[in-house]
Amino acid sequence: MTIPLSGSREARPFPLRRLAAWAAARDLAAFIVPGPDVARTCGIDLDAAGVRVAQTPRHAGVLVLVGELPRGLKKAAAVAYAQMPRPRAILAVGAGDVSPLPEPDVWVTASQRELAAGVEELRRLFAEGAFATEAAGFDIEEIRMETEYVCPMHPEVTSDEPGSCPKCGMDLIPRESAGGAGHEGHDDAGHGDTDHDASDPGVLVSHEGHGSNDEMDYQDMGHEGGGEDSGGHEHAERGEHEGHDEMDHGGHEDMGFMSMVEMTQGTPRSSDGLQMEWTGAPFGPLFPGLPGGLSLTFTLDGDTVANVTAPRGALGWDLDGLETAPARDFPDLLALLDPLSPTAYRLLALQALEDAANTVADERTTLERVGALERERAASHLGWFSGFGRLLGYSWLEARAGQIQLALLRAADAEEVARQETEVGKLVRRVYRTPMLARRLKGLGTLPDTAETSGPVARAAGLAKDARSGGIYRTLDFEPVVREGNDAVARLWTRLAEVEQSLKLVRKAGAVCFPQGMLTSPLRSTGSATVETPRGAATLRVKLQGDVVSATELTTPSSLHHQFIGAVAEEREVADALLGVASLDLSPWGVAR
Amino acid sequence: MSVVLVLAALLAGTYVVAVLEGWASTGRLRPAGPLVSGLALLGRESLVPRKPDRIFFEVAPPLLLVAAVLAAAVLPLAPGLIVTDLATGALFVNASFAYVMVAVLMAGWGPDGAYAMVGGFRFLGQLVAYSMLVVMPITAVAMRAESLLTTEVVTSQVSLWNALYQPLGFALFFLAAMAIAFLPPFDLPIAPGELAEGVLAEYTGWRLGVMRFGRALLVLTLALAVTVFYLGGWFGPVLPPWAWTALKTLAVAAVMLSVGRYVPRLREADVLAWGWKYGIPLALVNIFYVGVVLLVAM
Numbered sequence: 001m002t003i004p005l006s007g008s009r010e011a012r013p014f015p016l017r018r019l020a021a022w023a024a025a026r027d028l029a030a031f032i033v034p035g036p037d038v039a040r041t042c043g044i045d046l047d048a049a050g051v052r053v054a055q056t057p058r059h060a061g062v063l064v065l066v067g068e069l070p071r072g073l074k075k076a077a078a079v080a081y082a083q084m085p086r087p088r089a090i091l092a093v094g095a096g097d098v099s100p101l102p103e104p105d106v107w108v109t110a111s112q113r114e115l116a117a118g119v120e121e122l123r124r125l126f127a128e129g130a131f132a133t134e135a136a137g138f139d140i141e142e143i144r145m146e147t148e149y150v151c152p153m154h155p156e157v158t159s160d161e162p163g164s165c166p167k168c169g170m171d172l173i174p175r176e177s178a179g180g181a182g183h184e185g186h187d188d189a190g191h192g193d194t195d196h197d198a199s200d201p202g203v204l205v206s207h208e209g210h211g212s213n214d215e216m217d218y219q220d221m222g223h224e225g226g227g228e229d230s231g232g233h234e235h236a237e238r239g240e241h242e243g244h245d246e247m248d249h250g251g252h253e254d255m256g257f258m259s260m261v262e263m264t265q266g267t268p269r270s271s272d273g274l275q276m277e278w279t280g281a282p283f284g285p286l287f288p289g290l291p292g293g294l295s296l297t298f299t300l301d302g303d304t305v306a307n308v309t310a311p312r313g314a315l316g317w318d319l320d321g322l323e324t325a326p327a328r329d330f331p332d333l334l335a336l337l338d339p340l341s342p343t344a345y346r347l348l349a350l351q352a353l354e355d356a357a358n359t360v361a362d363e364r365t366t367l368e369r370v371g372a373l374e375r376e377r378a379a380s381h382l383g384w385f386s387g388f389g390r391l392l393g394y395s396w397l398e399a400r401a402g403q404i405q406l407a408l409l410r411a412a413d414a415e416e417v418a419r420q421e422t423e424v425g426k427l428v429r430r431v432y433r434t435p436m437l438a439r440r441l442k443g444l445g446t447l448p449d450t451a452e453t454s455g456p457v458a459r460a461a462g463l464a465k466d467a468r469s470g471g472i473y474r475t476l477d478f479e480p481v482v483r484e485g486n487d488a489v490a491r492l493w494t495r496l497a498e499v500e501q502s503l504k505l506v507r508k509a510g511a512v513c514f515p516q517g518m519l520t521s522p523l524r525s526t527g528s529a530t531v532e533t534p535r536g537a538a539t540l541r542v543k544l545q546g547d548v549v550s551a552t553e554l555t556t557p558s559s560l561h562h563q564f565i566g567a568v569a570e571e572r573e574v575a576d577a578l579l580g581v582a583s584l585d586l587s588p589w590g591v592a593r
Numbered sequence: 594m595s596v597v598l599v600l601a602a603l604l605a606g607t608y609v610v611a612v613l614e615g616w617a618s619t620g621r622l623r624p625a626g627p628l629v630s631g632l633a634l635l636g637r638e639s640l641v642p643r644k645p646d647r648i649f650f651e652v653a654p655p656l657l658l659v660a661a662v663l664a665a666a667v668l669p670l671a672p673g674l675i676v677t678d679l680a681t682g683a684l685f686v687n688a689s690f691a692y693v694m695v696a697v698l699m700a701g702w703g704p705d706g707a708y709a710m711v712g713g714f715r716f717l718g719q720l721v722a723y724s725m726l727v728v729m730p731i732t733a734v735a736m737r738a739e740s741l742l743t744t745e746v747v748t749s750q751v752s753l754w755n756a757l758y759q760p761l762g763f764a765l766f767f768l769a770a771m772a773i774a775f776l777p778p779f780d781l782p783i784a785p786g787e788l789a790e791g792v793l794a795e796y797t798g799w800r801l802g803v804m805r806f807g808r809a810l811l812v813l814t815l816a817l818a819v820t821v822f823y824l825g826g827w828f829g830p831v832l833p834p835w836a837w838t839a840l841k842t843l844a845v846a847a848v849m850l851s852v853g854r855y856v857p858r859l860r861e862a863d864v865l866a867w868g869w870k871y872g873i874p875l876a877l878v879n880i881f882y883v884g885v886v887l888l889v890a891m
Contacts (some may be wrong), residue, residue, distance in 0.1 A: 022632075023636065024633040024637065027632075055789050061633075120830030280707075281708065290596070300707060393784060393787070394855075440858075573861065
């Protein structure tokens with residue numbers, strides 16, 4: 001018997017279940033990988049296709065994969081898929097190879113019309129195959145639990161089997177890990193499925209993820225004395241914890257009365273002097289309040305962020321593949337690098353190659369480029385408003401900014417873009433007038449004055465840094481938008497003003513379509529260019545051997561700003577930390593290793 | 594008989610609130626939406642996290658439901674249409690809503706997950722902010738009615754609704770009601786963008802269904818409480834009394850569900866600070882003002 005749905009639930013499809021299957025087909029909720037931000041820049045609107053967007057895989061029935069996924073994200077997507085309750089399915093939108101995930105149930109290209117057809121197909125599959133007598137399992141290394149045995153005193157001593165520590169003779173205690181790092185897992189309530197092993201905040205699954213909830217190791221963080229079992233409630237039982245060695249929030253075992261002093265003895269002390277339990281929790285790479293792909297792990301001290309780890313290059317995305325590309329294909333390849341601002345990177349590659357060829361584009365072409373770049377900037381900022389709105393719980397902003405962004409990206413010519421100017425104006429005025437908004441954001445995400453920044457982040461700190469200041473922009477009466485404040489609210493005001501400015505520039509340029517580059521053979525062996533991307537100035541140097549790009553050196557604003565994650569997040573309450581990070585508008589795609 | 598009628602009314606009302614909730618979050622009115630979603634949730638697996646506090650995890654959803662429905666027992670839908678007209682009715686309303694915090698905190702602790710836990714403890718903080726703002730405005734309402742009987746509270750408003758008689762108390766109680774139901778901008782324990790649904794994050798399938806149902810019912814009973822205490826309950830021209838209660842309650846619910854859409858979520862520290870620095874003094878002013886007005890009227 002064929003199984004029509006990859007994630008059908010194992011059960012005999014009797015009439016009541018058929019009704020549930022029909023309902024599941026009508027009530028599709030999607031968890032988007034890498035995130036709604038990438039979906040919108042690809043022109044994909046799931047809401048318009050009749051699919052709700054869920055904030056966690058736990059509440060979703062469809063995993064939507066948008067675009068080519070980097071290695072790191074495929075694993076995270078697999079963990080998210082394992083967390084989804086059955087019946088579940090995978091919808092690939094313009095995606096390539098998706099292993100280790102199972103083959104997508106429906107595969108469409110990245111266009112709204114195809115998406116609508118794909119959703120219809122999914123509904124049919126759900127109605128027919130939500131329940132099946134044989135359901136396929138899903139089991140990959142990343143979500144499998146493994147038990148290893150560690151010495152409570154010597155974390156470097158680990159073993160696959162129980163025993164005693166060669167250094168101190170203490171009994172080794174079991175600790176669970178998965179895929180090399182550990183996930184929470186979970187049992188399925190009696191359905192016999194084996195693959196729901198990844199759970200919990202894990203949603204947001206950095207695949208090294210999750211177990212972090214269990215496995216925060218204080219010694220790693222330089223807090224001697226806490227020992228591995230500083231997990232709050234467990235101190236009374238030091239030395240005899242069976243399976244509760246970890247730092248989960250208590251392990252919920254029975255315990256006798258214990259005073260707060262005893263309970264917090266030896267745990268790290270926060271800056272406010274209160275001793276609380278520290279918990280590690282992944283926020284990303286698939287966290288709804290941050291750009292899709294951005295991977296953070298917060299060490300939470302109560303609800304304050306004590307420590308942030310933000311690995312660079314977690315996506316497994318790099319420039320390696322680009323370095324020996326034919327010059328002709330190079331702009332297209334660089335455009336694929338960052339799905340959040342392809343136009344800016346294509347332009348960057350073109351200008352670097354033109355620099356090598358020692359040619360200058362004519363005025364008409366330059367204007368067309370300005371139009372395309374400014375359209376992208378406006379759309380990118382609107383996309384940021386939408387994501388920021390979601391993080392803020394400001395649903396109207398999330399929805400409205402997303403709609404205008406899609407309209408801008410779909411506009412066929414400068415006139416259609418200009419038509420959005422009134423809508424944008426209304427949105428901007430409304431955001432300015434929103435009660436409590438400025439108060440909510442004031443003082444968040446402040447950077448030191450000496451911090452080297454770029455783009456809107458720099459301009460919100462009173463610095464008139466803008467790579468657009470010369471050339472054609474001068475003839476368009478361009479003045480960089482500069483605001484004072486150097487915090488989240490100043491960044492919001494800066495971007496609001498820039499959206500309006502960019503649309504005016506599009507109107508003046510009179511074009512929005514990106515012209516194909518007319519590449520001539522390079523004269524020199526090196527070329528460089530700087531383009532003001534929506535997130536700040538990006539600089540590219542290329543080395544050429546004949547017609548082939550042999551080496552590249554790219555500096556991106558996100559790579560520059562990534563280092564400030566700790567500064568804006570640490571010692572802040574979770575929500576404030578996330579808002580601070582989000583205010584930087586990082587593109588995880590543009591963060592170099 | 595009235596028990597059956599009240600239960601039927603609550604079920605119907607909860608369904609309408611669920612439809613309104615969908616409308617407030619998506620902007621589309623889908624009359625069959627909650628039914629379809631509910632069926633789909635029943636067909637979906639209800640997973641249990643790997644290391645739950647099983648009792649807390651299992652008890653939280655039904656407890657939320659119970660906390661929401663308890664208050665409805667002492668709130669009149671029409672003259673005679675009340676489950677039990679308790680002599681301490683107004684106090685009982687306040688007491689039953691206290692269990693909402695217990696349910697949310699349990700749902701936060703139960704699954705052994707960081708997002709849920711932060712969400713649960715945030716709600717504990719939120720309780721500290723809103724609880725006085727539930728009981729103090731009710732005090733002023735009872736002062737005017739000279740009774741804790743909820744039916745007496747309604748009849749005391751025959752000439753003038755409490756919403757106009759003591760607008761300050763009305764505003765405070767309305768905001769506190771939104772905070773109890775953790776509706777935006779007070780949705781700190783679920784905070785979709787910050788905590789990925791927080792206390793709801795680990796619930797799936799029918800358990801999630803029970804949680805959502807409990808929350809919708811909670812919004813309904815809170816709206817009913819606002820109607821009874823401040824909007825003259827069943828009083829109104831032409832239409833039968835029960836229809837007025839229904840209309841007012843649903844209108845209040847619609848407002849509660851939709852205002853949060855246009856403002857950012859509040860910071861927990863701000864909710865606490867405002868609750869105590871401004872909320873409680875204003876509630877005292879309200880009590881004092883009502884007392885003076887009552888004395889003068891005598």
